[in-house]
Amino acid sequence: MIKIVVAGFKGKMGMTATKMVLSHEGFELAGVIDPHAAETNLQDIPEFHGQNVPVFKTKEDMAAAVVPDVWIDFTIPAVAYDNVQFALEHRISPVVGTTGFTETQIGELQAIAEKNHVGGLIAPNFAVGAVLMMSFAKKAAEYFPDVEIIELHHDNKLDAPSGTAIKTAEMMAEVRGKKQQGHPDEKELIAGARGADYDGMRIHSVRLPGLIAHQQVQFGNVGEGLTIRHDSYDRSSFMTGVALACEKVVTMDKLIYGLEHLL
Numbered sequence: 001m002i003k004i005v006v007a008g009f010k011g012k013m014g015m016t017a018t019k020m021v022l023s024h025e026g027f028e029l030a031g032v033i034d035p036h037a038a039e040t041n042l043q044d045i046p047e048f049h050g051q052n053v054p055v056f057k058t059k060e061d062m063a064a065a066v067v068p069d070v071w072i073d074f075t076i077p078a079v080a081y082d083n084v085q086f087a088l089e090h091r092i093s094p095v096v097g098t099t100g101f102t103e104t105q106i107g108e109l110q111a112i113a114e115k116n117h118v119g120g121l122i123a124p125n126f127a128v129g130a131v132l133m134m135s136f137a138k139k140a141a142e143y144f145p146d147v148e149i150i151e152l153h154h155d156n157k158l159d160a161p162s163g164t165a166i167k168t169a170e171m172m173a174e175v176r177g178k179k180q181q182g183h184p185d186e187k188e189l190i191a192g193a194r195g196a197d198y199d200g201m202r203i204h205s206v207r208l209p210g211l212i213a214h215q216q217v218q219f220g221n222v223g224e225g226l227t228i229r230h231d232s233y234d235r236s237s238f239m240t241g242v243a244l245a246c247e248k249v250v251t252m253d254k255l256i257y258g259l260e261h262l263l
């Protein structure tokens with residue numbers, strides 16, 4: 001049995017992950033964490049009736065009470081770095097979906113993991129289709145350097161651009177020749193009109209109620225176009241990847257960035 005804690009269990013993703021862990025026969029839910037939880041046990045929440053799982057307000061309270069193998073993190077960018085550092089230093093393998101990490105932060109956390117010989121994963125997107133979309137986009141960028149990323153999310157999202165959009169741009173930048181797109185003399189009449197600039201590629205962030213998580217990578221070439229699109233219509237789309245990561249990280253001794261390294 002892999003013992004798992006879920007940080008951010010009251011959030012949209014944390015709740016979905018909590019239910020996945022409870023329903024998975026190889027996993028045991030050792031605890032859940034939320035700083036504002038009024039409950040002390042999961043069974044105090046009607047939909048979790050009969051589930052005797054402690055609720056902790058802080059990571060320190062959790063570590064004093066249980067010894068988990070895996071830390072699932074779906075919290076907020078402002079706390080995720082400290083959470084992952086804490087998990088690694090307590091030899092708990094992090095499986096992190098929270099977005100907003102900088103490249104420098106990921107490098108620092110990888111060094112902590114290496115020092116402590118702990119495996120873990122930071123993945124901006126756990127949906128298998130999204131991983132394929134990023135991989136196909138990377139392939140297409142070898143041939144089509146003119147590309148714009150349009151990511152579309154629900155309007156409660158804190159970070160922009162999305163972690164997936166940044167990762168897609170990073171992957172395409174590995175193979176795409178240097179190119180600043182658009183007309184050299186183009187001017188934004190309203191600031192931000194051309195979107196964020198990553199290595200000459202533009203990223204546009206759409207936020208609307210009703211959306212979940214969607215991304216379109218749109219390539220243009222003389223006389224032709226190619227659009228690669230992924231849609232998460234439901235947060236269950238991320239759970240195959242989260243479950244796979246929980247199984248794999250306990251066998252690893254380093255922290256990796258991107259689910260593609262586990263597929």
Ligand SMILES: NC(=O)C1=CN([C@@H]2O[C@H](COP(=O)(O)OP(=O)(O)OC[C@H]3O[C@@H](n4cnc5c(N)ncnc54)[C@H](OP(=O)(O)O)[C@@H]3O)[C@@H](O)[C@H]2O)C=CC1
Binds near residue numbers: 008009010036238
């Ligand atoms: N990698 C992937 O596949 C995916 C990643 N995400 C990412 O996951 C993150 C969460 O998304 P989502 O569930 O939609 O967001 P929510 O806002 O619904 O959930 C975040 C939760 O974290 C809680 N929280 C805040 N501080 C702490 C803390 N110190 N310890 C534990 N919990 C804390 C919040 O509690 P409170 O509200 O009480 O402050 C809230 O319940 C985002 O960064 C998002 O981008 C989302 C979907 C897929």
Ligand SMILES: O=C(O)C1=N[C@H](C(=O)O)C[C@H](O)C1
Binds near residue numbers: 124153164165214
């Ligand atoms: O906040 C979200 O919802 C999502 N966040 C991740 C991201 O920033 O890429 C993954 C997915 O797009 C959903």
